[in-house]
Amino acid sequence: MLVTYLEASRDLCEMDSILFGAALAVCRIIGAKVSTAGRATGHSSAIPAWRRRIEERIAKARALIGRLICFRSGNNRPRIVRTVRMAFAGTPS
Known part of the structure; x- marks a missing residue:
């Protein structure tokens, strides 16, 4: 059945989807856990x-x-002052 779908596929993207679906079906049948979050x-x-x-x-x-x-407008909170010092020193925050 897989051969029929692969022969009828028009491009590489479609072939990739078919193979992924087949692999996912096999994994579900055998009970293997598959993470699809990255796809x-x-x-x-x-x-x-x-x-x-x-x-x-x-x-x-x-x-x-x-x-x-904020610093230029007069905000002298420690976090703002620290960020300004780091920026002028060239240190990434």
Whole structure:
């Protein structure tokens, strides 16, 4: 039955889905535990690692800018002051 579906598959992505489904069915039949948390439901919807890293850097930069603005407006809380000192020293927070 698997051969029929594989021969009818149009591209590599579809073949991957068929093989994954077959492997998952076999694992369920034999009672093996399988984690599917890391697998994206749609390959095109998965966010690339490079984009996640850039977005994390942007979020950290925005947080730092927000703390610098707070310090400039007169907020002298210890956490803000520590962040400003670390930023000017070049130490990552």
